[in-house]
Amino acid sequence: MSEVICSPDKVVFDEDRGEYICTETGEVIEDKVVDQGPEWRAYTEEENRERSRASTINIAVHDMGLSTFMDVKGKDRAKAMRLRKLQLRSRIGTSEQRNLVKAMTVLERIANQLGLPKSVKEEASIIYRKALDKKLIKGRSIEEVMAASVYAACRKNKIPITIDEIVRTTSVNKKEIAKAYRLLLKENVTDVPASDPKYYVVKIASLLGLSGKTMSAALEIVDKAKNSGITSGKDPASIAAASIYIASSLNGERRSQREISEVSGVTQVTIRNRYREIAKEVGVEVESIN
Secondary structure (H helix, E strand, O other): OOOOOOOHHHEEEEOOOOEEEEOOOOOEEEOOOOOOOOOOOOOOHHHHHHHOOOOOOOOOOOOOOOOOOOOOOOOOHHHHHHHHHHHHHHHOOOHHHHHHHHHHHHHHHHHHHHOOOHHHHHHHHHHHHHHHHOOOOOOOOHHHHHHHHHHHHHHHOOOOOOHHHHHOOOOOOHHHHHHHHHHHHHOOOOOOOOOOHHHHHHHHHHHHOOOHHHHHHHHHHHHHHHHHOOOOOOOHHHHHHHHHHHHHHHOOOOOOHHHHHHHHOOOHHHHHHHHHHHHHHHOOOHHHHO
């Protein structure tokens, strides 16, 4: 190990010798560096899959990616195939493991259809595993609990996904998912902060093709509604939808309640009730909107 001081941008690593060298002075800063990577090389993704014997931890798969795979190459291929079959069975030998296999398949499908990031998938997986540990799955379908876990994960990560959007990716109804979600909160499986309607405003305005001016006006309406206290206990998506309805009408970009309902997942009746409450608090004449 050398005591030479060399600028970081002048240091290079010689893989063949295992040495860090200063290109300015030619001195070896550190030698005998152990390569922590695999002893084999792969030039394509297919080669990497074939030669890899382990994988990184992935909480969004049932075994967290910690399983190994037996190679079937060799002299006694038939024996190797039997051993591999037994090894694959052992990965899902218990009812809990089989439950997780089905749950993670559902999670992958929902996440792919909604375009959710890896962080949300992992959070949903953690929530579901906690629910499984607490025996909350008994008497409920795997799909409804996983859908509720995804919804909770989205809210924790401040991603404006509504239950209606999740319903469209599953075979269970909104009532069942909402019931499972309330159970997760009641049993302290996860702690979900209150969602800010502002995240829904941006999403809804974008889907409706509204201008930045109208979006800003809707955000101001949301702030006023929050300051007045009328948003407490209300669905944030409904507050956002009503604010969008008011702002678009006042700024000459009027969108009907039906149009807003279709993109937000909030019923027209709810939008109508919310916009009247908000209009009254922020000092907007209802007649001027209609």
